[in-house]
Amino acid sequence: MCRQGEWPVRGYQGKNTEKYLRAEKVNPIPKSVTASDYRTHFRAVKEATTEPFLVRYALITVALLFMAIFLLFPLVCIFYEAFAGGVEMFWKAIADPHALSALKMTLIATVVSLVANVIFGLAAAWCLGKFNFWGKSFLISLIDIPFTISPVIAGLLFVFLFGTQSALGTWLQAHHIRILFALPGVVLATVFVTFPFVVRELIPVMQAQGTEEEQAARVLGARGWHIFWRVTLPNVRWALLYGVILCNARAMGEFGAVVVVAGNSVKTNTLPLHINVLYQGFANPSAPFAVATLLAVMAISTLVVKTIIETKLGQEE
C-alpha cells in the first residue's frame, strides 16, 4: 500500500511537483483515496506522458503549415486556375472533342483494368489467403513488383514485349494486329500498373478471417461457388471496395506508363496525356487545369469514399 512520501509522485519532475508534494504533506498517510487524489493522479500521469502545451501547439502548427503548403495549395490551385479564364473557357476545354475522346480512352482502360484486377484479386487472395503452400511468399513478392518499379519502366517492358524488334512484335505486325500505340497497349499498361492494389487489400483480410467460416459452410454441405459468394465475399466486401477505389484512382491517373505505350498519337491519349498536351500548347492557359479538375474531383471522391470505408471498418471491429 502507499507509504508516506512514496505515492504518487516519487521522482516526478513536472511543473506542479510542489503542489503534489504539498498535497501529500497535508494528508501524510492516506487512510482512503479520495476523488481529488484520483484527479491529481490522473493529471500527473497525463502531464508525464505528453509534451508541454507550447511544444504541442508548436508541433501542431508546423504540421498544419506543412500540410497546407504541400497538399492544400496544389489542390486549390487546380480549381482556381481552371476557372481563371472564366466559366465559358472551362466548358470549352471540357467539351472539346479531343478531351472527350481522351475521357473515353481513360474510362475504357479503367473499367477493363478494374474488372480484370478484381477477378484476379479475388482468385489470388483466395489462393494466397486461405491456403498454405510452398512458394507462397514468392508469389506474394511477385505481386508487389508493379508497385515498386517506375511507371516509365513498366511501359518500357511492354514496348520490348510488343515492339517491332521482338519476335512477338514481328508476328503481330505480320498479322496487322496493333497493340502498342493503340488501345490494347494502353489497357495492358494500365492493368499492369494497377494490378497489385486489389490483391494487397484482400490478402490480409482473408488471412485474418481464417477458414473457420468457410469450413463450417462446407460441413453444412455448401459447394465451392456457394461458399465463396455467400460466406467469403460478404466478409471482405469493405476491403474489396477499398482496393477497387485505389485501383480506380491509379488507373485513371496513370501517366508514365501510358506515355511510353501510347506514343504521340492524339487518338490514344488518355486524360493525363491530354492534360500534358494542353499544357505544352499555348491556346488556352486554363484548359489543362479545366481537364485536371475532372481528375481532381475523382481523387477527392476517392478520399471521401476511403474515409467512409475506414469508418465502417472501424465500427465493425
Add this chain to the structure above:
Amino acid sequence: MKLIRRSVLPGFGLTLGFTITYLSLIVLIPLSGLFIVTSRLTWDEFHHILTNELVRQSFALTFRTSLIAACVNVVFGFIVAWVLVRYRFTGRRIIDAMVDLPFALPTAVSGIALAQIYSEKGWLGQFFSFPIRGTEYGVILALIFIGLPFVIRTLQPSLEEIEVELEEVSASLGASRFQTFCFVIFPMIFPAVITGFAMAFARALGEYGSVLFIGGMIPGKTDIISNVILQKLYEENGHITASVIALAMLVASFAILLVINLVQMWANRRLVKVD
C-alpha cells in the same frame, strides 16, 4: 516438407492456376522481355552506356533529389504522424484523410498544379528571389509532395502501437519528456522510420509525371532518369540504351525492396510481443 497442407476448402487448384497464369502473363513475361534484350549485350557495352556523361549526371541528380526529398519527408512526416496520432485538434480527421491526396491524385494533375504554384508569379514562387521551376529545387519539392503519404502511413500504425504504460514507467523513473522520447519511444518506431524512408525514396526514384512539369527536363539540370529512358526510346536504336538504364533502375528498386523486407524482419525479431 509438405507441398501443401491439406485443406477442405475447394478451389485451390483452380485459383492457383489462374493466379500463376495471370502473374506470368502480366508480370513475368514482360520482365523477361527486358532481360532477354539486355542479355544480348556484353559487359563492355553495359559499362559504356552507364558511364555516358548524360546518364551519369542523370543518375546522380535522381538519387540526390530523391534522397533529399525522402529525408525532408521523414522529418516533417514524423511530425505530422505524431500530431495526428497523439493530439486532438479541430480538423484532425480532415487532415488525416488529406494525407492520402498525393496517392489518389494523378501525377499529371499534381505536376501542373505544382508547376503553377512555384512559377515566377505563383502563389509560393513569388516569395523566392531565385527561380524554382527548371531547377533541382523544383524537382525536390515535387518529390516531397509524392513521397509524403508513404512516410506518414508507415509511421501511424507504429505510433499507435506504443503503449502508454511504458511512457508512464519512464516518467515515474525520473526521465524528462525529451529523454523518454529519445530512449523509449523513438527506438520502438525506428524500423517504421527506416521503412517509410525507403518507400518514399523508392517512389521518388521512379517518379515521372509530377516532376515533368516543374522540372522541365533540362539535360544536365533537371533531367531525371525516367525522362532519360523515355528520350532514348525515341532515338534511333535507342531502345538498347533505354533497356540498360531501365535494368539498372530495376536492380536499384529491388535492392531497396530487399532492404525494406530485411528491416521488417529485423524489427519483428527485436520486438518480442508479450501477450
